Amino acid sequence: MLNKDIDGSIFYLLPISDKRSFLRICKTINLLSINMPAIESEFQTLIKETNFLDKHNYQLYNSLYKYTVELLFDNYDIPDKYIIIENRILYQYPKIYKKLAEKGKYDLIKKMCDRNEYRECNFIDVMNGAAKAGNIQMLQEIADEEYCFYPQVMIYAIKGNQLATLKWLANKCDMDPNAMNYAAKIGNIDVIDYLVYEHKFRITSGAFFYAAKNNHFDVVKYLHSIDPNNMYAVCEGAGVSGNLDILKFAYQHGHKINGFFSCGHTHMFVWLYDNNHIKPSLNLSKETAQTGNLECLQFLHTRGFPVLHEKVFKRSVIGENIEMVKWLYSMGCPFDETAVRAAMCIKSSLFPILKLLIEWKCPLFDNICAFAAFVGNLEMLKYLYATGNNLDSKVISAAATYGHLHIIIWCREQNCHWDITACRNTVEYDHLNVLKWLRGVDRKTCGLKSNETEICPWNEQVCLNAIKEGYIDILEFAVKNGCPFGINSYSSIDEHTNLKIAAFVRKNYQK
Secondary structure: OOOHHHHHHHHHHOOHHHHHHHHOOOHHHHHHHHHHHHHHHHHHHHHHHOOOOOOOOOOOOOHHHHHHHHHHHOOOOOOHHHOOOOOOHHHHOOHHHHHHHHOOOHHHHHHHHOOOOOHHHHHHHHHHHHHHHOOHHHHHHHHHOOOOOOOHHHHHHHHOOOHHHHHHHOOOOOOOOOHHHHHHHHOOHHHHHHHHHHHOOOOOHHHHHHHHHOOOHHHHHHHHHHOOOOOOOHHHHHHHHOOHHHHHHHHHOOOOOOOOOOOOOHHHHHHHHHOOOOOOOHHHHHHHHHHOOHHHHHHHHHOOOOOOOHHHHHHHHHOOOHHHHHHHHHOOOOOOHHHHHHHHOOOOOOOHHHHHHHHOOOOOOOOHHHHHHHHOOHHHHHHHHHOOOOOOHHHHHHHHHOOOHHHHHHHHHOOOOOOHHHHHHHHHOOOHHHHHHHOOOOOOOOOOOOOOOOOOOOOOHHHHHHHHHOOHHHHHHHHHOOOOOOHHHHHHOOOOOOHHHHHHHHHHOOO
């Protein structure tokens, strides 16, 4: 054991999964565990901001889920004791499989896939990850197991600049029609040549757009040398990148910006305006506001463009520049409830723009609390409730859809009512743990404290949805725990039904 200062320094330098191991060294070091709640909260924020799992705002309150994600994030293997059917992290988030494949961890992938019901779907992401990493050996092993390759896998090979892998895949499946766009996006002329001369691809307007958007002027000129007639989207790409040379090149060859020109670069607008290439347009004002560049929007305003409009205000919120929002408000720009909806979609635990809009008495839309619950933002929901917005059963049902159990528990603590739609909604995205909690099962071991004593009602729709989605574990739980299960469930099975589910329904249905 070192002194406390050194122990603390080591502790804070370690990734989160190593922090947990470090705390087990001795009692003195274990005193640092008092810092873990704050560290876990920071980690939760990190995986949301980086979309490590996916775009939804999840709370990892279950210890098994939490430790699994920490190990994956820190690039460690998952121990066998975590690779169990109850660990829904292993198959509810297919993005994990792509990340593991990119790192070449095929043995771990096979072990994980062998223990869940969604092997086929997960292997699509494995293919994508292997293709992006250029791991032909892994792709060959997948092919040897007779999995079908989908055209989308080509895109990932291109994203990874893996021409050899792309050529290998060309013998396994059809070429994705968007391949040219992605080749231009990464600026790989060798891939473009391969697509044009080996697979007879045409140069698309999308290819020009992505090449310009990513500052590949050499690629723009090369594409133009092959096909000069399909360059009409290049101006929009140049607007995003701010590449004035590409924009001038487009105008020299007879192309102009269209109504969806999105640009956050003042020097581009100066050139366009000075050369009479732009005129006052609401669309241009909207697109500019969404870039979040206040200087550009003010430039348009001083040149007589229609800026003070509720649609421009909404786009400024989407652009997430609070100074632009404040400026528009100070100029008397009108706004409506669409601005509030846009503010609620911003990934932020502080949501300062939403607070400003409510402070400015912006009109709110119906079911605003349910929307906050749907996106999983408890702090936002608490704020809305504190400012006079009501909770109802729709809020709990919205939270149940994406498994936001922490929100359900908080709502119940505020005496919010629930109904049968809550249980039904848990099925859509396979949240068995939430369904169990709603039905009074495993409440003490779910990882969240509550004093709930009531049971949420359910009906046969839970079974019907489980059959439709192919979730055998949810169906088994529902039937064994007394969920209504009758002729409607029996009649719902057909030739497309999962074989395990069909067998279970026939075995358990009683006329």
